[in-house]
Amino acid sequence: MKTIRFGILSTAKIARTKVIPALQQGEYTTVDAICSRNEESARAAADELSIPKSYGSYEAMLNDPDIDAVYVPLPNHLHVKWSINAMAAGKHVLCEKPIGLDTEDANKLIDATSRYPHLKVMEGFMYRFHPQWIEAKRLVDEGEIGDLVTIQSFFSYFNDDPNNIRNMAAIGGGGLMDIGCYSISLSRFLFNAEPTRCCGFADRDPEFGTDRLFSGMMDFNGKVSTFTCSTQLSPYQRVNILGTDGRIEILIPFNAPPNAPTQIIVQRDRLEDEEDRIRTTTFGVCDQYTLQGDAFAKSIIDDTPVPTPLTDAWANMHTLEVLIESAGIGQWVVC
Known part of the structure; x- marks a missing residue:
């Protein structure tokens, strides 16, 4: 082989x-x-x-x-x-x-x-290759939670080491570039579209000059994705995907462990049997990097x-730029 x-x-x-x-x-x-x-x-x-x-x-x-x-x-x-x-x-x-x-x-x-x-x-x-995300995308695309209306995501860790590259503004450090890019990527992935406008807020570390906290809103033609990422908060991550008829909650959306199962919670309000409306799906051990x-x-x-073309990388970077511009002027910016 x-x-x-x-x-x-x-x-x-x-x-x-x-x-x-x-x-x-x-x-x-x-x-x-x-x-x-x-x-x-x-x-x-x-x-x-x-x-x-x-x-x-x-x-x-x-x-x-x-x-x-x-x-x-x-x-x-x-x-x-x-x-x-x-x-x-x-x-x-x-x-x-x-x-x-x-x-x-x-x-x-x-x-x-x-x-x-x-x-x-x-x-x-790498997250896009994990079975939990493939299943979440399938559920959204097939209308299992109705029309996708909003996505909420959060990703944080704590790192205040001045020698860490993530805390060096001149070489692309900061929360948005390091982990906020995931929230942008997953939003475009699930909506299968590009945002029409963005609004960003940044709290910058007075010593490093990097965004130690960044919150953003992305407008997908009247449907919205919101997120917060931080390099100086307690470690946490979660994604909630909400539609007109249900929701999907991804418990470990980004750093899925390579040596333990993962789970998502799926709520489907249209099902007649109440016991079936909320279920937890468990995915076997796998390594998303593999x-x-x-x-x-x-x-x-x-x-x-390739599964993810460079046109996708360009679009993600463009949205990053728009969010940074918005945070700088304090208002919505058209993409």
Whole structure:
């Protein structure tokens, strides 16, 4: 069976703790190399994670002819630069979200893909590959909760480390870029549309200059998605999807554990039997990063479009920009 051999572009924590172990469990993926600006760091990570090759520079790994694809977990401001460098080296690219810092960044990447039409490039919104989200999308699309009217989502954690990249405004830190982008993505995913206008509110850390709390509203032609994200609150996450005839509550929507079942609550008001109106659906153990990696690898093997095209990444980034603009002027902004 053909597999896609991945190289990991840096020893970032998300790569070491989440993505590498997941890709190593994939049906169509292997992790064959990792690199760092520090050769010792690369070798230590390779030894810890049983990766065959390590490199002391990004360029050296990109020049390895035995690497088919690259995963890019770098800070946000480096996503586009190194995705393009990887393509120039003949590698397919799975890039962490958000795709860049702004739509200008996204446009650079999209323009670059036209020079390498044989290569696949995808933004890594892994949550969409989890069965709980596939089921939620199916229920919405098939009208099981009536007409979708509103979505409410919340995502928070606490991190006040000044040395953490998430607290560095100049390189794309802050709550909206790090975790608020999920709320934008899921809203567009479920409504299957783009917002017509947005309203944002940001509370900025006086030392870091990043948004430590961001709340937003997205108007989808009279239907609305609201969210709050924060980098300095008690850790919590939840998504509520409400329609005219029911609702869906996703209990662990984003950081679904790879080693435990997950659950969603589905309420369907039209059912005659009251006992059936509210039910809990349990999904078996799975790793959403493994599912994402396999789906991306299959698109390479079969030469089919990637599950999430870069046009989707551009649209998500555009909505991020509109929300930031709105928060700056304190009023609704048309998308």
